[in-house]
Amino acid sequence: MSFPDSKNAPPRITSTAELARHVGLARTTVSRVLNRQPGLKPSTIERVQKAIAETGFTPNAFATLLKGKGTSSVGICMENLLTPPLLRKLATLQRQLRGQGYTSLIEVYAPGESRTILRHFLSMRVEAVVFIGHFDAGELEARIRELLRHRVVHLVIDHHGIPHANTVTLDRAQAMRKMMDHLLALGHRSFGLLGIPLDHPSHLERIHGIRAALAAQGLDLQASARSFDAQCVRAQDFEFGHALARQFLALKQPPTAYVALNDEIAIGAMRAFQEDGLAIPRDVSVTGFNNQDICTMMAPPLTTVDQQIEPTIKAAMQVLMSHLRNGLPSRPILRTIPPEVIIRQSTGRAAR
Amino acid sequence: MSFPDSKNAPPRITSTAELARHVGLARTTVSRVLNRQPGLKPSTIERVQKAIAETGFTPNAFATLLKGKGTSSVGICMENLLTPPLLRKLATLQRQLRGQGYTSLIEVYAPGESRTILRHFLSMRVEAVVFIGHFDAGELEARIRELLRHRVVHLVIDHHGIPHANTVTLDRAQAMRKMMDHLLALGHRSFGLLGIPLDHPSHLERIHGIRAALAAQGLDLQASARSFDAQCVRAQDFEFGHALARQFLALKQPPTAYVALNDEIAIGAMRAFQEDGLAIPRDVSVTGFNNQDICTMMAPPLTTVDQQIEPTIKAAMQVLMSHLRNGLPSRPILRTIPPEVIIRQSTGRAAR
DNA sequence: ACGATTTCCGGACAGGTGTCCGCGTCAAGC
DNA sequence: GCTTGACGCGGACACCTGTCCGGAAATCGT
Numbered sequence: 001m002s003f004p005d006s007k008n009a010p011p012r013i014t015s016t017a018e019l020a021r022h023v024g025l026a027r028t029t030v031s032r033v034l035n036r037q038p039g040l041k042p043s044t045i046e047r048v049q050k051a052i053a054e055t056g057f058t059p060n061a062f063a064t065l066l067k068g069k070g071t072s073s074v075g076i077c078m079e080n081l082l083t084p085p086l087l088r089k090l091a092t093l094q095r096q097l098r099g100q101g102y103t104s105l106i107e108v109y110a111p112g113e114s115r116t117i118l119r120h121f122l123s124m125r126v127e128a129v130v131f132i133g134h135f136d137a138g139e140l141e142a143r144i145r146e147l148l149r150h151r152v153v154h155l156v157i158d159h160h161g162i163p164h165a166n167t168v169t170l171d172r173a174q175a176m177r178k179m180m181d182h183l184l185a186l187g188h189r190s191f192g193l194l195g196i197p198l199d200h201p202s203h204l205e206r207i208h209g210i211r212a213a214l215a216a217q218g219l220d221l222q223a224s225a226r227s228f229d230a231q232c233v234r235a236q237d238f239e240f241g242h243a244l245a246r247q248f249l250a251l252k253q254p255p256t257a258y259v260a261l262n263d264e265i266a267i268g269a270m271r272a273f274q275e276d277g278l279a280i281p282r283d284v285s286v287t288g289f290n291n292q293d294i295c296t297m298m299a300p301p302l303t304t305v306d307q308q309i310e311p312t313i314k315a316a317m318q319v320l321m322s323h324l325r326n327g328l329p330s331r332p333i334l335r336t337i338p339p340e341v342i343i344r345q346s347t348g349r350a351a352r
Numbered sequence: 353m354s355f356p357d358s359k360n361a362p363p364r365i366t367s368t369a370e371l372a373r374h375v376g377l378a379r380t381t382v383s384r385v386l387n388r389q390p391g392l393k394p395s396t397i398e399r400v401q402k403a404i405a406e407t408g409f410t411p412n413a414f415a416t417l418l419k420g421k422g423t424s425s426v427g428i429c430m431e432n433l434l435t436p437p438l439l440r441k442l443a444t445l446q447r448q449l450r451g452q453g454y455t456s457l458i459e460v461y462a463p464g465e466s467r468t469i470l471r472h473f474l475s476m477r478v479e480a481v482v483f484i485g486h487f488d489a490g491e492l493e494a495r496i497r498e499l500l501r502h503r504v505v506h507l508v509i510d511h512h513g514i515p516h517a518n519t520v521t522l523d524r525a526q527a528m529r530k531m532m533d534h535l536l537a538l539g540h541r542s543f544g545l546l547g548i549p550l551d552h553p554s555h556l557e558r559i560h561g562i563r564a565a566l567a568a569q570g571l572d573l574q575a576s577a578r579s580f581d582a583q584c585v586r587a588q589d590f591e592f593g594h595a596l597a598r599q600f601l602a603l604k605q606p607p608t609a610y611v612a613l614n615d616e617i618a619i620g621a622m623r624a625f626q627e628d629g630l631a632i633p634r635d636v637s638v639t640g641f642n643n644q645d646i647c648t649m650m651a652p653p654l655t656t657v658d659q660q661i662e663p664t665i666k667a668a669m670q671v672l673m674s675h676l677r678n679g680l681p682s683r684p685i686l687r688t689i690p691p692e693v694i695i696r697q698s699t700g701r702a703a704r
Numbered sequence: 705a706c707g708a709t710t711t712c713c714g715g716a717c718a719g720g721t722g723t724c725c726g727c728g729t730c731a732a733g734c
Numbered sequence: 735g736c737t738t739g740a741c742g743c744g745g746a747c748a749c750c751t752g753t754c755c756g757g758a759a760a761t762c763g764t
Contacts, residue, residue: 415720
């Protein structure tokens with residue numbers, strides 16, 4: 001009763017054969033008990049189950065899964081395990097997959113190692129592979145081709161624009177469009193972009209949205225929006241935003257509204273403005289992206305874009321389950337999730 | 353060359369037998385190539401490897417692991433996937449395990465499901481199980497007993513006080529002791545505890561540290577420290593800290609220094625004090641716990657306790673590797689990690 | 705006590721891989 | 735042309751489980 005010290009601890013049993021020997025039954029009989037097959041005397045069922053409870057026997061999953069066709073597992077490849085929105089997606093996806101009877105294999109991406117990770121997933125015979133986050137485009141495309149060749153269901157969450165890839169992603173153009181509409185309605189006409197370069201391909205979508213909103217008001221992107229990204233190295237986002245804001249403050253006529261790549265950068269900029277004696281939102285407006293918990297913890301609370309994680313994962317599950325049940329689609333699926341602008345107190349009417 | 357549309361795509365191959373048929377060799381020969389056995393002509397080796405590259409064949413891990421004794425995998429049971437410090441531990445542990453050739457199986461704890469999770473780990477024949485975070489003590493103890501019985505290496509990170517469990521944990525008593533020494537040296541003599549009840553068993557260790565620091569100055573815990581935990585429900589930590597601080601502000605003589613359970617609560621309290629017109633650290637001092645990124649993003653930056661995650665995981669890996677190589681220890685291992693107080697600008701000399 | 709029925713045994717196979725071993729084959733050396 | 739290697743073939747076994755099936759044994763009813 002009291003291990004681990006006691007000498008008469010129950011024996012370690014690692015196979016149904018050993019368990020059968022232990023209870024004095026045939027291996028097949030034990031197997032029948034484990035799989036709830038009919039035609040067994042209640043007394044023997046109970047005898048086996050008691051032995052299982054005592055010894056804590058667990059059937060070898062490898063032998064079971066070797067035989068059965070479906071492993072009921074999906075591989076999840078994460079960009080990293082530190083960015084809050086990525087983790088919220090992982091957490092809810094993992095929970096929902098479990099609810100559908102699927103086990104998750106989680107691996108973390110490292111540059112150049114995506115092939116190793118995918119081979120691991122394939123050798124574990126996962127039924128689907130999900131990528132969450134942003135990756136090297138060439139690498140990711142190569143992995144998708146591999147998955148297509150192996151007829152394994154796949155899905156990319158967030159990273160947008162991979163050919164042949166089934167994708168669920170936030171509509172970042174629409175997000176920027178809505179945010180800019182909000183700022184334009186408040187009277188702002190000159191904008192500072194924080195961490196969003198005007199020409200970099202990875203942020204093209206956001207720029208499109210910004211340009212569209214400006215164009216609707218007869219404004220030109222180059223004339224009314226400015227970006228200082230080349231000047232500052234991006235290490236810690238908070239310091240990055242802080243440094244970017246100081247660049248803008250050195251201008252003769254700084255913009256009145258600032259749109260940041262993410263919440264941390266926005267908060268770093270807010271700090272820089274406040275240190276300079278400016279009041280938010282009286283003198284300048286600042287917006288973030290992601291709607292992390294810190295947004296409400298700021299003074300003033302940060303206006304930002306919500307990623308709509310629940311709908312995103314819901315759509316992801318729909319795509320996954322549909323493909324797992326009905327087979328691969330003939331053409332790649334693209335589902336864009338409409339974002340939502342969360343207006344708080346960091347944005348207000350333009351000063352002049 | 354251009355699938356998935358092309359008709360002459362390479363065939364799907366799922367076993368060495370099929371691969372052998374495909375290249376016109378014997379299955380055993382293919383197997384020998386895969387396992388780098390000697391005595392093969394270089395030309396045939398290359399022929400097989402070319403076929404593997406073309407078809408993307410991956411040997412079935414279940415069959416391999418069914419035969420081989422060691423699975424080189426460890427199960428990691430997480431309290432949740434949302435708390436930043438837990439995730440930093442997971443991320444670094446996972447990276448280091450991979451560096452040692454181990455695969456991680458990650459599962460998320462849910463009350464009452466720990467048994468299911470452990471059975472999954474055991475059926476996957478993991479070589480070790482790691483728990484990260486705080487769990488139901490009774491449940492965790494039962495799981496540890498199960499692991500001991502199965503002679504599976506285990507380790508508990510954070511949760512302290514489980515009998516027979518190998519544990520690596522931050523010395524929370526010492527953390528509170530150091531923090532209180534810092535505040536006492538600044539002249540503070542009356543303290544508010546935020547989220548740390550005076551009598552709750554789960555926070556006993558911290559209270560010990562606080563009491564020890566007070567006793568060294570001839571002060572009594574009950575007389576000089578106060579906690580309002582029962583009055584407020586704890587949902588979001590930030591709002592919780594905010595509400596707790598308001599309780600203290602309603603007192604005739606509020607404390608001058610506040611020690612919070614974690615950073616979020618501390619920040620909520622800071623906000624409440626600042627809204628009330630108090631300056632930090634001129635009028636009140638506030639301290640947090642965890643040293644999350646947000647600490648440096650506050651105005652003023654938050655004095656807090658650093659969890660020393662790198663040393664923690666380093667110690668964890670030492671324990672794990674030692675037990676994996678040399679077998680289980682006769683007595684449970686307990687390694688406590690000395691914390692470090694990070695002094696920033698949210699603490700200063702007592703006003704009166 | 706006998707037949708009918710329930711219950712269990714034990715052999716067999718499949719699933720994919722790693723490994724061992726005897727044997728056939730082919731080419732090179734003499 | 736013969737011997738000697740080098741090399742590949744293919745059968746066999748082990749790992750563990752799930753399942754089928756014929757036969758043996760125990761149990762039950764009468």
